[in-house]
Amino acid sequence: MPELPEVETVRTGLQKLIIGKTIHAATHDTVRSFPNSPEDAASYMIGASVDSIRRRGKALIIALSSGYSLVVHLKMTGQLVYVGDVRFGAGHPSDSLVGTLPDKSTRVTIEFSDGTKLYFNDQRKFGWMRLMPSVQVADLPFMQRLGPEPLEESFTVADFHERLSRRPRSNIKAVLLDQTVIAGVGNIYADESLWGARIHPKRLTGTLTKSEKELLYKEVRFVMNLSIEKGGSSNQTYVNAEGKKGSYMDFARVFRRENQLCQRCGTVIEKIRVAGRGTHICPTCQQE
DNA sequence: CACTTGACCTGTCCGC
DNA sequence: TGCGGACAGGTCAAGT
Incomplete structure (x- = not known):
């Protein structure tokens, strides 16, 4: 569910x-959270500080001062939630969460030297976090196969045409969902942009x-930019x-409507099944 | 090769 | 109220 705008x-x-906080301790569940990471992933983080946070597609890359990076994919129900310290007093953005985490969906807890914490929660366990040398992140197979960032200036309508033309016999929804395109x-922004473009x-x-x-092409960029402005969509766990939840769902034209x-x-508005997923359409505006 | 379907999980909701 | 089953939908492996 976390798609580009949510991530x-x-x-x-x-x-x-x-940014700039130093990792003081880290705990995590078994191998599931850290596939292919050093067995003692926690020890590779302790003492390092957070240098930068990038996004590529739906993945987040948290670069540490030690030369290692945490690569995170939230998949369906993953959350990265920062919780302040009660000693900071009232007014901290996530004061309301103090005491509510960790819970049974917490897979990783990272504690900073000021007592604040970052939790990786994931109800359905599809998401993952892995630790690896920063220089190797770009070599991850899924990163290499990832298509262009739709919101970047360099992604032109000509690129979009060319990329769609490689998949002429697939339905357009499946192609939009294909991360290599x-x-x-x-699912949310595929449905929203297809409605906007009046395409079945x-x-x-x-x-x-x-x-x-x-x-x-314009609609994909429009709905993604609008959603970022609204803080993303929260239809379930995001x-x-x-x-805090995002408010894009208040603006959605077809998704879950x-x-x-x-x-x-x-x-x-009807809900049908396309490319194996729940799909929302206006049967008048979007003719097959 | 191009394309589609199923598996991975767990919580929620619906009908009986 | 309890219970089985469908459903949620990102990604990859397996199937057609």
Whole structure:
């Protein structure tokens, strides 16, 4: 569920909260949280401070002063939540969370030298965090295969055309969800952008007109930028680094709005299944 | 090779 | 109220 806008919101939150802090202790559950990491991952973190936090697609890269980085993928239900210290007094952004974490979904706890903590929680355990030398992060197979960042200036409509043209016989929704085509689009923003471009998610990419693809390119960027502005979407478990929900769902046009009326034409929004996922469409605006 | 489906998990919701 | 089953949807492995 955390897609590009949610992960970006977590990134900017952590940027404000943990840069420069020194790791004092770290605990984690068994191998699941740290696949392929040094067995004593915690000992590689202690004493290091947080240098920078980057995002690539839906992944976060927390670079430490020791030359190691924590690479995190939240998958469906992962959360990275920072909790202050009660000694900081009232007004700290995540005061309300003091005492509520860790809970049974907590997989990793990182404690900073000022007593504040960063929790990696994941109800469904699909997410992962791994520790590796920073110079090797770019060599991770999934990083190498990742498509371009849709919000970067360098990602042009021509790139979008070219990338879609490689998958002419797939339906457009499956292509939007494919991280090797474009990085960061998930189920929410695929549905939202297809509605915006009036394209049925089952349309084969090869049948899209040039103007439809141009519109879709704009819509993908529009919904992602709007969502970042709104702090992301929280339809179930997503929260930002301060444990707060995002408000994009208040603005969503079709996602999770089945049985409500299309704001463009008044038709009842339907939920169907495309590419194995729940998919929301306006059957009038989006003709197959 | 291109493309689709199933598995990984756990909590929630729905119908009986 | 309890219980089985469908569902949620990111990614990769396995299947067609």
